[in-house]
Amino acid sequence: MTITIALPSKGRMKDEASAIFERAGLKISTVGNDRSYRGRVEGIDDVEIAFLSASEISREIGAGSVDFGVTGEDLVREGLSDADGRVEFCARLGFGHADVVVAVPDIWLDVDTMADLGDVAAEFRSRHGRRLAIATKYWRLTQQHFSGSHGIQLYRIVESLGATEGAPASGSADIIVDITSTGSTLTANHLKILSDGIILRSQACLVRARKPEHAGDARVAEIAARVQVALRG
Numbered sequence: 001m002t003i004t005i006a007l008p009s010k011g012r013m014k015d016e017a018s019a020i021f022e023r024a025g026l027k028i029s030t031v032g033n034d035r036s037y038r039g040r041v042e043g044i045d046d047v048e049i050a051f052l053s054a055s056e057i058s059r060e061i062g063a064g065s066v067d068f069g070v071t072g073e074d075l076v077r078e079g080l081s082d083a084d085g086r087v088e089f090c091a092r093l094g095f096g097h098a099d100v101v102v103a104v105p106d107i108w109l110d111v112d113t114m115a116d117l118g119d120v121a122a123e124f125r126s127r128h129g130r131r132l133a134i135a136t137k138y139w140r141l142t143q144q145h146f147s148g149s150h151g152i153q154l155y156r157i158v159e160s161l162g163a164t165e166g167a168p169a170s171g172s173a174d175i176i177v178d179i180t181s182t183g184s185t186l187t188a189n190h191l192k193i194l195s196d197g198i199i200l201r202s203q204a205c206l207v208r209a210r211k212p213e214h215a216g217d218a219r220v221a222e223i224a225a226r227v228q229v230a231l232r233g
């Protein structure tokens with residue numbers, strides 16, 4: 001069996017992902033020219049590298065079409081139902097940090113917690129006859145946090161694929177769920193994070209698709225172990 005490892009082909013995670021593999025003694029070289037989307041690990045046969053975008057990697061891991069991948073925990077948990085059942089988080093890689101948060105307009109002075117937001121959602125319904133609108137691309141994480149963890153059912157999600165922080169000011173939504181790293185985009189858009197509004201502290205992870213054929217395959221165990229050791233060193 002050929003083992004396929006998916007690494008980011010572009011974007012913010014690309015360079016650090018390759019560097020960690022190199023530190024782990026798994027030096028990656030591209031097959032063919034520099035723009036190729038296939039690679040190999042020098043000195044190890046039967047291991048293939050697929051260069052994909054971070055969001056494609058979480059999808060392919062979920063489908064089981066690659067064995068390992070490096071991508072953000074947020075993309076895995078948002079992209080897959082039962083992520084822990086389908087994927088093993090082998091290592092947290094220490095880069096690509098971003099929090100998925102619930103943020104509301106900072107002029108909502110009385111709203112600091114999810115419980116306060118639950119009250120607001122109920123009020124929206126009784127006073128304005130409409131549901132609280134949440135702009136996000138994180139549908140699954142939003143539903144888990146609002147309905148699952150906090151019992152808030154009175155909301156609707158407005159899909160936002162970019163400039164999410166602008167949605168409250170433009171009137172397309174009341175609040176947002178999005179990622180933040182430095183916090184400057186939230187501040188610039190006059191939004192504040194609720195005190196219990198951190199849904200997930202995400203970072204880049206080495207993940208493995210849980211496949212029966214991995215059991216007893218020494219190469220699978222070795223890849224995970226090498227990366228774990230490199231992180232300690």
Ligand SMILES: Nc1ncnc2c1ncn2[C@@H]1O[C@H](COP(=O)(O)OP(=O)(O)OP(=O)(O)O)[C@@H](O)[C@H]1O
Binds near residue numbers: 071074182
């Ligand atoms: N400031 C940030 N903004 C956006 N994503 C960030 C940030 N910091 C870390 N990340 C993480 O980077 C990952 C997304 O990376 P990237 O934008 O390169 O991937 P992508 O979604 O596949 O790209 P694209 O949208 O171009 O297809 C997510 O896991 C996200 O949590």
Ligand SMILES: O=P(O)(O)OC[C@H]1O[C@H](OP(=O)(O)OP(=O)(O)O)[C@H](O)[C@@H]1O
Binds near residue numbers: 178
């Ligand atoms: O907390 P901060 O440091 O301000 O970062 C957060 C912002 O960065 C990301 O957008 P980015 O412009 O990187 O593009 P993307 O959403 O297309 O990835 C993200 O969607 C936030 O808007």
